[in-house]
Amino acid sequence: MCPFPERESLDLLSERRSSLLHALDTSLGQKITTTQEIRDVQWLALTKLIHHAYESVPLYQKKYDAAGFHPSMLHSLDDLCLIPLLTKQELRAASLDDLTSQHAPAARLIASSGSTGIPSRMFRDESSLWQFMAANMMLYHDWCHGRPYEEALYFVDFAPDSIDFVIADFLRTIVPEDRLLPVTLSTQEMIEKIREFSPQFISSYPSTMRSIAMTMVRNGEFNHQLRLLHLTSEKLDGNTRDLIQRVFPHVRIVETYTSSEGGLIAWSCTAGDHRLHLSENSGIYETIDHILVITDLTNFSTPIIRYSGMNDFCTIIDSPCACGSPMRAIRGLEGRSAETISLSDGRVISPYVLLNAMEEVTGVLHYQIIQHSRDDIEILIVPAESYIPASVCKALPIPIREKIVDQIKPKAGAHKVPLIVSHL
Ligand SMILES: [Zn+2]
Incomplete structure (x- = not known):
């Protein structure tokens, strides 16, 4: 039709x-x-x-x-x-x-x-x-x-x-x-x-x-x-x-x-x-x-x-x-591919997908997604008052654990805090 x-x-x-x-x-x-x-x-x-x-x-x-x-x-x-x-x-x-x-x-x-x-x-x-x-x-x-x-x-x-x-x-x-x-x-x-x-x-x-x-x-x-x-x-x-x-x-x-x-x-x-x-x-x-x-x-x-x-x-x-x-x-x-998240089921998630998904979450002042290993991905959240705990876990298309923090500091010697960090 x-x-x-x-x-x-x-x-x-x-x-x-x-x-x-x-x-x-x-x-x-x-x-x-x-x-x-x-x-x-x-x-x-x-x-x-x-x-x-x-x-x-x-x-x-x-x-x-x-x-x-x-x-x-x-x-x-x-x-x-x-x-x-x-x-x-x-x-x-x-x-x-x-x-x-x-x-x-x-x-x-x-x-x-x-x-x-x-x-x-x-x-x-x-x-x-x-x-x-x-x-x-x-x-x-x-x-x-x-x-x-x-x-x-x-x-x-x-x-x-x-x-x-x-x-x-x-x-x-x-x-x-x-x-x-x-x-x-x-x-x-x-x-x-x-x-x-x-x-x-x-x-x-x-x-x-x-x-x-x-x-x-x-x-x-x-x-x-x-x-x-x-x-x-x-x-x-x-x-x-x-x-x-x-x-x-x-x-x-x-x-x-x-x-x-x-x-x-x-x-x-x-x-x-x-x-x-x-x-x-x-x-x-x-x-x-x-x-x-x-x-x-x-x-x-x-x-x-x-x-x-x-x-x-x-x-x-x-x-x-x-x-x-x-x-x-x-x-x-190139920024997108350099910060992809690789999962143990073989999926590779581009930072673009994650950053876009994060746009939908309200009440977040600052965040950082950290991949420690293929099975361990963490998100640091600096919440605003309106933040509903664990809402990032629903919004993101990957298994992730949330940690509420007061601030996210840059690495020693750096002045930028990347939104996505992969330690793979
Ligand atoms: Zn040219």
Whole structure:
């Protein structure tokens, strides 16, 4: 059954085509070649966005007034640090009225549900979604040397209101509907679709393609048609990459790092050294204690300005890249894999999963997860008054014992207290 609304009228379809063409024109016209050009574009967009946020989005009016911040305090990009950070809790706690710009153009409500089902919601301009799509298309264009591949296939999360669902809906402008398939299909059904369409291009997620590749390896099946694979939303680990390359020997893999809040944040470099270039023509990226802080310059409905809720550890690379791009880069999200928790049943849990799960627990002032051995994982909790004992044990997807403490000290000689420590 088709998950999308009825096919719109031809008028709307042609309106969508012109929106996409307009977004492509804008992206093409924005070819930036120097660091100074990036800073100029960012400064211009930031001043427009932050005045708009302060003047018409209640969330920011209240937040900035309470913090004593006014957009007129900014004189250059160097003043970025004066802007108060926006946390995930603030975004979650805000009402839809507080999140809505009074002067925003047509927008979609995007929701992403957390592990306990508390949705995080925001509005995204349709024009920013078109820009997101245009940027992705330009990326594929670069990766396929300007010669579009035939027969695309998309395995997408069709959770209602998810950004992927909205993008899939927009994709119907250029892709036949039967090529947009839900990831809820069985692995065998997806493999049959690959056989049926013989795509040269697939867009999906690492976990979905891992299942497909694992089943194909077991069946002794290989695919020589696939040329380009776009993977997003999850970290692609080395084992999965190797497995995919084995089953699809002629494929090139392009990864993008995206989120509901930040849109397109980074994409893999064509020079092939596994760095991901930050989308610095449409956003501003910083790290604070190695956590990525993002500002999305494309969305005026619920502006995302200095958002610290991504929970992604990374280090920004300034050094010039062999591909010639002036955009800085991150080397994957190495922080996540360096702090994985390995269980005796063979499961490997990424820090991202644990940090996200911890976002759902209320009443925690500070915490630290310590893996002493495969069977012994402890969490230190500095509780607030509202903390309900043992609630972390229910929230985390691993067996863990809780210890209530007054404070968590850094190791001797260090000044940071890592949230996850593995002694394995
Ligand atoms: Zn590069």
